[in-house]
Amino acid sequence: MASExxxxxxxxxxxxxxxxxxxxxxxxxxxxxxxxxxxxxxxxCIGSSKASFQNAPVFPGxxxxxxxxxxxxxxxxxxxxxxxxxxxxxxxxxxxxxxxKNLPVTYSLFTVAEDGSLGPVVATQDRALAxxxxxxxxxxxxxxxxxxxxxxxxxxxxxxxxLYRDKELHNRIDLYETEIFHG
Amino acid sequence: xxxxGRAGRKVRGALSLVALLAVVVVPAARPAPxxxxxxxxxxxxxxxxxxxSPAGIACGARCSAVFPAGTIVRLTLVRxxxxxxxxxWGGECVGDLRTCLVVVDGRRNVRLVxxxxxxxxxxxxGGPGRxxxSPAGIDCGVGHDLCEGSFGQGTKLALTxxxxxxxxxATWGAPCGKAARCVLRVPAEGFATATFRHVYQYAVAKSxxxxxxxxxxxxxxxxxxxxxxxTATATAQPGSRFDGWSGACSGLRPVCRFASDxxxxxxxxxxxxxxxxxxxAVPLVVTSGGSGRISGGGIDCGSTCATAVxxxxxxRLSAKPTASSVFVGWDGDCSGKAACELTxxxxxxxxxxxxxxxVVSSQGPAISVPRAAGCRxxxxxxxxxxxxxxxxxxxxxxxxxxxxxDCHGVGPKCRVVSDAELxxxxxxxxxxxxKAGLTGYGINVSVSGRGTVVSKDGSIRCGYKSSVVDGCHAxxxxxxxxxxxxxxxxxxxxxxxxxxxxxxxxxxxxxTATKTVYAIFGR
Numbered sequence: 001m002a003s004e005x006x007x008x009x010x011x012x013x014x015x016x017x018x019x020x021x022x023x024x025x026x027x028x029x030x031x032x033x034x035x036x037x038x039x040x041x042x043x044x045c046i047g048s049s050k051a052s053f054q055n056a057p058v059f060p061g062x063x064x065x066x067x068x069x070x071x072x073x074x075x076x077x078x079x080x081x082x083x084x085x086x087x088x089x090x091x092x093x094x095x096x097x098x099x100x101k102n103l104p105v106t107y108s109l110f111t112v113a114e115d116g117s118l119g120p121v122v123a124t125q126d127r128a129l130a131x132x133x134x135x136x137x138x139x140x141x142x143x144x145x146x147x148x149x150x151x152x153x154x155x156x157x158x159x160x161x162x163l164y165r166d167k168e169l170h171n172r173i174d175l176y177e178t179e180i181f182h183g
Numbered sequence: 184x185x186x187x188g189r190a191g192r193k194v195r196g197a198l199s200l201v202a203l204l205a206v207v208v209v210p211a212a213r214p215a216p217x218x219x220x221x222x223x224x225x226x227x228x229x230x231x232x233x234x235x236s237p238a239g240i241a242c243g244a245r246c247s248a249v250f251p252a253g254t255i256v257r258l259t260l261v262r263x264x265x266x267x268x269x270x271x272w273g274g275e276c277v278g279d280l281r282t283c284l285v286v287v288d289g290r291r292n293v294r295l296v297x298x299x300x301x302x303x304x305x306x307x308x309g310g311p312g313r314x315x316x317s318p319a320g321i322d323c324g325v326g327h328d329l330c331e332g333s334f335g336q337g338t339k340l341a342l343t344x345x346x347x348x349x350x351x352x353a354t355w356g357a358p359c360g361k362a363a364r365c366v367l368r369v370p371a372e373g374f375a376t377a378t379f380r381h382v383y384q385y386a387v388a389k390s391x392x393x394x395x396x397x398x399x400x401x402x403x404x405x406x407x408x409x410x411x412x413x414t415a416t417a418t419a420q421p422g423s424r425f426d427g428w429s430g431a432c433s434g435l436r437p438v439c440r441f442a443s444d445x446x447x448x449x450x451x452x453x454x455x456x457x458x459x460x461x462x463x464a465v466p467l468v469v470t471s472g473g474s475g476r477i478s479g480g481g482i483d484c485g486s487t488c489a490t491a492v493x494x495x496x497x498x499r500l501s502a503k504p505t506a507s508s509v510f511v512g513w514d515g516d517c518s519g520k521a522a523c524e525l526t527x528x529x530x531x532x533x534x535x536x537x538x539x540x541x542v543v544s545s546q547g548p549a550i551s552v553p554r555a556a557g558c559r560x561x562x563x564x565x566x567x568x569x570x571x572x573x574x575x576x577x578x579x580x581x582x583x584x585x586x587x588x589d590c591h592g593v594g595p596k597c598r599v600v601s602d603a604e605l606x607x608x609x610x611x612x613x614x615x616x617x618k619a620g621l622t623g624y625g626i627n628v629s630v631s632g633r634g635t636v637v638s639k640d641g642s643i644r645c646g647y648k649s650s651v652v653d654g655c656h657a658x659x660x661x662x663x664x665x666x667x668x669x670x671x672x673x674x675x676x677x678x679x680x681x682x683x684x685x686x687x688x689x690x691x692x693x694x695t696a697t698k699t700v701y702a703i704f705g706r
Contacts, residue, residue, distance in 0.1 A: 076372050079372070081695070082268065082683060083268040102622055102623075104658065124627070129626070130624075130697045131621055132621070132625070132658040134620045135620070142620075
């Protein structure tokens, strides 16, 4: 009798496991079909969100038109722009948990004193909006070139890059100070 | 002594005349009347224009004028020659705005500090040749990799094409002409393609026991560029007869034309004996120059290159190229390229000219060969010899960084003549690859004085009363065009834009990068 009961319990267990397998397979198939037919539907990012600049070398003495052509603007279109001379900052960054979020990047241009300490920020280039980036995936990375107008040749400068969570620039995620460079 | 005095007077007289002429002809040399001073402006570039207010200076043409002492002259930089960029004013003016005020309370000299744009100019060389530039900077061809140089926009650049061994210069692409030396003004955006041909050896000979002569145009032996055609004529001497051509020519027509698109030898054979005159029929003889057959009306040349047909018969001849050749056209009593219909109302003589087919293959991630457009990896196509083939990258953002192999150099395209088996390589690059998307570039506005700058879409509203964070910058989609308008406050006036905008009108910015704009308002 007891063995019959045990046998019945074992049979039910097997049935349950079988049903679970069927349900899991069905859910997997549905998820697969959704991924195929609605690729824009994705599960939310898991874990905390963070982002950081990796590096940002500065190349001084870059004419603006040259910068544009390197970005893919045709030389004819670039010719219509003023050929100011400035510095090009080539920065890279990584993001986690910011998929499809617009993240503003700002820059501030500082003069550098003789002793290497930071001087005043160049008026009009204090927390200037450089660009807005939008990570495509939960974990993403990117690199962009930012051209910054440098007011006086020969002086020493440093650029501070900042990455924000919001367009009001209230919530900073990361900042990065470039090396000192000559304008 | 007296003679020396006379000579001295003559010299003094001449000097006085020169001084008088200088005062009359050169306005700058004329002394300003008392209470007036001269203002002189120096500019560069044919199309640069500076005007003064009050009027007097319109430089380019009139760069010097006299103003009453104490006049405040406003100089306005109306336009800058496109080959230059404006850095700032120099001399008695300072700053980098488009306008400058000078108080003429003495002789004043103002200059514009302009810099000539330095632009890149690339060259690609197709085939066995080399291109060098003067001034130096470009030396491009097989074994010479300086294919792009930096030159002042609008300056004179001479490019000289020199063919290699067994080669000849064929043509330039625009903007150069047909001569091997091309002189041009360096454009803002430009490149040149130079194309060379191969030169092939050929010979026309005679053989057999008979006597005969062979004459040729341009000569019976030598070397010719691949686009040329050799005409050989065989004439039997009395007591001999012409038995036909072999080699590059085949057939019995005494005149043979063949293309110099590969090493070639044609031989005319003569034998002893009189030619047998046609009896009761009209003769038709044909000759083929190159690889192909002529058939129709009893002719199948290669093997049967002469026949006799009844007078008045209409014969239809067709030309069949081999797998490695292409029919170019008829010669003699036929013309054009279509099948030839001949009415045999007398002896007829027909020639056909064939050209070789050559393989042009390209190896590159995304290089286009005509008729194989867009093929990725290896493209391979057959072209008749002497075809000008243009190889190019597909549409932007892909660009060719470098052509290699039988094309050499830099530029969006390279042109070769298909007169040999050609193998062309190319390295191409996409526009920068980034993963995280860029959704906008920033515009940053700075206002000095009493006024406001607004964008047409309202996302920028920056002025002396607004908060810098809220209204003085905004992000705009890459490629978008943004219009900014400067609105002076009551009692103020708009002086002008600075930075990425100039002038005093509506500022239009194309969002290709982060841009900063300064608006200056005055009283």
